[in-house]
Amino acid sequence: MTSESKPAHFLQNIIREDLAEGRVSQLATRFPPEPNGYLHIGHAKSICLNFGLAQEFDGTCNLRFDDTNPAKEEEEYVAAIKRDVSWLGFEWAGDVRYTSDYFDQLHEWALNLIREGKAYVCDLSPEEARQYRGTLTEPGKNSPYRDRSVEENLALFEKMKNGEFDEGQCSLRAKIDMAAPNINLRDPIIYRIKKMAHHQTGDKWCIYPSYDFAHGQSDAIEGISHSICTLEFEDHKPLYDWFIENLPVPARPRQYEFARLNLNYTVVSKRKLKQLVDEKHVDGWDDPRMPTLSGMRRRGYTPAAIRTFCEMIGVTRSDSVVDVGMLEYAIRDDLDKNAPRAMCVLDPLKITLSNYPEGQREVMSAPGHPNREDLGTRELPFTRTLYIEKEDFREEANKKYKRLVLGKKVRLRNAYVIQAEDVVKNEAGEIVEVICSVDLDTLGVDPADGVKPKGVIHWVSAEENVDCEVRLYDRLFDDAAPDAGGKNFLDHVNPDNLKVLTGCKGELGLASAEPEKSYQFERQGYFCRDSKYGTADKPVFNRTIGLRDSWAKEQNK
RNA sequence: UGGGGCGUAGCCAAGCGGUAAGGCAGCGGGUUUUGAUCCCGUCAUGCGUAGGUUCGAAUCCUACCGCCCCAGCCA
Numbered sequence: 001m002t003s004e005s006k007p008a009h010f011l012q013n014i015i016r017e018d019l020a021e022g023r024v025s026q027l028a029t030r031f032p033p034e035p036n037g038y039l040h041i042g043h044a045k046s047i048c049l050n051f052g053l054a055q056e057f058d059g060t061c062n063l064r065f066d067d068t069n070p071a072k073e074e075e076e077y078v079a080a081i082k083r084d085v086s087w088l089g090f091e092w093a094g095d096v097r098y099t100s101d102y103f104d105q106l107h108e109w110a111l112n113l114i115r116e117g118k119a120y121v122c123d124l125s126p127e128e129a130r131q132y133r134g135t136l137t138e139p140g141k142n143s144p145y146r147d148r149s150v151e152e153n154l155a156l157f158e159k160m161k162n163g164e165f166d167e168g169q170c171s172l173r174a175k176i177d178m179a180a181p182n183i184n185l186r187d188p189i190i191y192r193i194k195k196m197a198h199h200q201t202g203d204k205w206c207i208y209p210s211y212d213f214a215h216g217q218s219d220a221i222e223g224i225s226h227s228i229c230t231l232e233f234e235d236h237k238p239l240y241d242w243f244i245e246n247l248p249v250p251a252r253p254r255q256y257e258f259a260r261l262n263l264n265y266t267v268v269s270k271r272k273l274k275q276l277v278d279e280k281h282v283d284g285w286d287d288p289r290m291p292t293l294s295g296m297r298r299r300g301y302t303p304a305a306i307r308t309f310c311e312m313i314g315v316t317r318s319d320s321v322v323d324v325g326m327l328e329y330a331i332r333d334d335l336d337k338n339a340p341r342a343m344c345v346l347d348p349l350k351i352t353l354s355n356y357p358e359g360q361r362e363v364m365s366a367p368g369h370p371n372r373e374d375l376g377t378r379e380l381p382f383t384r385t386l387y388i389e390k391e392d393f394r395e396e397a398n399k400k401y402k403r404l405v406l407g408k409k410v411r412l413r414n415a416y417v418i419q420a421e422d423v424v425k426n427e428a429g430e431i432v433e434v435i436c437s438v439d440l441d442t443l444g445v446d447p448a449d450g451v452k453p454k455g456v457i458h459w460v461s462a463e464e465n466v467d468c469e470v471r472l473y474d475r476l477f478d479d480a481a482p483d484a485g486g487k488n489f490l491d492h493v494n495p496d497n498l499k500v501l502t503g504c505k506g507e508l509g510l511a512s513a514e515p516e517k518s519y520q521f522e523r524q525g526y527f528c529r530d531s532k533y534g535t536a537d538k539p540v541f542n543r544t545i546g547l548r549d550s551w552a553k554e555q556n557k
Numbered sequence: 558u559g560g561g562g563c564g565u566a567g568c569c570a571a572g573c574g575g576u577a578a579g580g581c582a583g584c585g586g587g588u589u590u591u592g593a594u595c596c597c598g599u600c601a602u603g604c605g606u607a608g609g610u611u612c613g614a615a616u617c618c619u620a621c622c623g624c625c626c627c628a629g630c631c632a
Contacts, residue, residue: 007571007578034632069631126630135628137559171630181560183628192630211632235561235627257562259625264568312580314570316563319625323568326581336594343591370594402592411590444590456590523591551592 009315011049011256015057015226024225027059031085031092032066032099032215032229035077035199037270038285038292039084041306041327045261048310050228051090062222063092067100068214070198078199084293089303099209099218100200106209106217107161109247110172110191114153118246119190120146121156123170132178133186139179140186146175160193163206167193174213176242184239188212216240220249227253230260231317261313262321264480266291267489281493282476286532288542289476289497299473300518300528300544305334324475328545335526335544339518340368340375343413343458344506344541346470346524348387350433350462354421356384361463364443366414378509382415385462387505392457393434395423400554402455404434409453413522417442417453458522465505469540470527472499506541513539523547 008016018024029050033043054061063085067073082096113119122145124132134140148156157172159165172191180186190213195206219227227240234257244252267273268291276282276290285292288299296306309330313322362382368375392403392410404410409419417439424433439447446452479492506521513519515531525546534540 006580009570032632036632066632072631129630130628133628135559139559140628168630173630183560186628189630194630208630210630215632229632231562232626233632237561259563312569314580316570318563318570320563320569323581326569329581332593341591370589370591400592413590415590417590446590453590455592458591520591520593523593525593547591547593549592554592 006311010317011053011226011228011258011315012056014256015053018225019057026225027054027057028062028223028225029054029059029228030062030064030097030219030222030224032064032218033081034066034069034073035081036069036072036074037077037274038294039081040268040270040273040293041263041266041291041296042261042268043084044088044293044306045310045313045315046228046230047085047088047090048307049258049315051085051092052307052310053226053228054093059225060093061090062094062097062224064097064099064218064222065200066211066215066218067098067198067200068208068211070194070196070208073199075199080294084297087293087297087303088306097218097222098200099214100198102214102218102221103201103205103209105221106214109217109249110157110209110213111154112247113174113190114157114172115150116246117150117175119172119174120148120153121160121170122146122173122187126168129171129189133183134178136183142178143173143187146187157191160191160207161205163195165193167195169193172207174239174242176239182235182238184212184236185242188239212236212239213243216243216253216255217247217249219253220244220251223251224253225251227255229255229257231257231319233257257317258315259317259319262319263291263324263327264321265324265475265477265482267477267483269483272483272489275490276476276493279490281490288471288530289473291476297516298531299542300335300516300526301331302334302338302518305331308334321481331545332526332548335518335520337372339520339526340378341366341370341522342378342507342510342519343380343460344468344470344504344510344521344524344527345387345389345458345460346501346504346521347390348462348503348505349390349393349431351386351388351418351459352433352435353384353386353418353438354435355437358384360384364415378507380414380507381461381464383461383463386412386459387462387465388412388434388457388459390431393420393431395431403457404436404455406434409439409447409451411442411453411456412459413456415443415459416440417447458524460505460507462505464508466508466511467538468504468506468510469534469538470501470504470543471530471540472501472543473497474499504541506539510539510541511537513541518544520547 031050051061122143171189173187176185178186286294364380395406397405406420418436422435477492478494482489482492513529515529518528526544527541530540
């Protein structure tokens with residue numbers, strides 16, 4: 001820890017004290033996803049918190065699939081979640097756990113409650129149960145089945161377990177208090193009938209424990225000391241504690257809540273994400289525009305950047321909406337330091353160097369990174385015809401425009417200074433080529449006349465380059481809060497969230513770019529080769545994020 | 558109008574009775590063969606509001622206001 005380290009957040013303080021005062025001997029946390037969808041940036045916050053705390057305090061963190069609802073869960077998600085957690089850079093303690101590993105024990109404990117008169121089989125239908133539950137302001141009424149004998153409950157629960165009842169026909173409920181102001185305490189359902197196979201336990205069960213009954217006890221079984229969840233579970237804590245106190249569990253875990261992540265211009269609800277996929281607004285869960293970890297990975301986000309972001313935003317109990325600008329800062333910061341540089345012309349304009357012999361070829365050497373010698377050098381063939389960016393040339397411009405202007409000079413990055421001498425236009429009047437002269441005495445030095453060109457532009461040989469496709473992504477939504485209030489988030493999908501450019505010309509080295517490995521295309525942004533589309537000789541590059549652009553800002557003034 | 562939370566700058570967030578950290582964004586300037594990076598400076602007389610206690614209050618007390626969560630046999 002350095003003297004400039006971040007101040008501790010409330011959970012770090014709680015843990016430090018618990019450890020110091022001996023309330024817990026070793027920190028044990030867990031990340032408990034339900035395998036019913038893909039992990040997204042919001043989960044990353046929880047993952048970084050739970051695994052990060054374990055690392056910081058020399059404790060352990062388990063990966064536990066909270067799989068109590070076979071109707072919604074699938075093995076496919078289990079695999080994807082494991083992969084994403086590993087990708088983020090974390091290692092869970094021991095084997096992957098499943099709440100379903102504890103179904104036998106949980107069933108035993110349910111029997112325990114029944115024997116002590118603290119649980120009963122209720123025959124109320126779901127609709128009737130809702131009516132008996134009361135409302136936020138009115139107390140509920142006791143179920144007519146609340147006072148069945150222990151023997152009858154035992155027999156009925158056994159029948160439930162044996163599949164002798166239909167789904168919804170009855171349920172096992174904890175006997176707590178139908179008049180409790182906290183609705184979670186109004187005799188919550190702890191076991192329900194679901195006659196379906198489970199991805200882990202197959203056909204062994206037709207009754208499944210509820211989240212409330214399973215979670216705390218699973219924590220206890222695993223010896224979790226601090227069970228960290230999001231704010232909406234705070235009302236469940238009294239119930240969490242009630243089970244722990246009324247059952248012979250091997251440990252006393254404690255629940256703590258923190259605020260989930262909200263990001264502007266983004267939706268992170270599995271339902272909405274799924275809708276974007278199903279209605280083809282995006283090309284799958286791993287579409288680079290998605291805030292899923294798999295989408296971000298394909299987009300070029302790095303685990304380190306996501307971890308930094310989670311560190312930046314802090315951990316508190318107040319609802320907040322983080323500006324995506326912070327996420328963008330985190331990825332730019334990482335990639336600026338670590339991504340090798342390359343040149344790629346997105347919108348090519350041909351340049352012919354009139355005083356450079358036809359057939360002549362030189363090889364320019366350029367650093368892999370301006371201040372990372374360990375990233376080596378790259379070789380750039382330089383020829384009579386080149387491509388530059390269309391927007392980097394103007395026939396006339398004011399002094400603020402620091403690029404190539406007719407009659408003026410500009411530096412070709414990592415190469416010579418050139419001057420635009422003439423323009424070739426097609427019948428439509430569009431510029432199709434610029435004739436330039438090159439000053440061969442300017443490699444690494446300013447022109448002899450001492451006048452240093454103000455601008456530097458990127459280029460690529462027109463004769464030797466990699467033809468590629470580049471996909472420019474913009475934010476998925478054009479509204480800062482697409483799902484706020486009564487808004488339909490689909491009405492705010494940004495129509496310009498993807499621009500596909502073909503015929504882009506990249507420097508030769510890009511042909512061997514590995515998928516998901518980041519490059520900075522100088523003067524433009526950070527890109528990585530797509531892992532799904534493209535061919536060996538025609539790669540597709542995804543733009544992760546553009547460079548900060550003060551020129552664009554200047555022009556918008 | 559039941560219960561549980563939360564209000565510090567445009568955003569995130571420290572602070573826990575001694576006179577408002579830090580980051581993102583913004584703004585101004587410097588360096589630069591990336592209009593990037595980097596560097597420097599600037600950015601709350603104010604902590605939801607109103608009272609009160611105190612030599613002193615974002616921190617304590619009182620009242621009020623606003624926002625979020627809870628009535629799945631979802632998690």
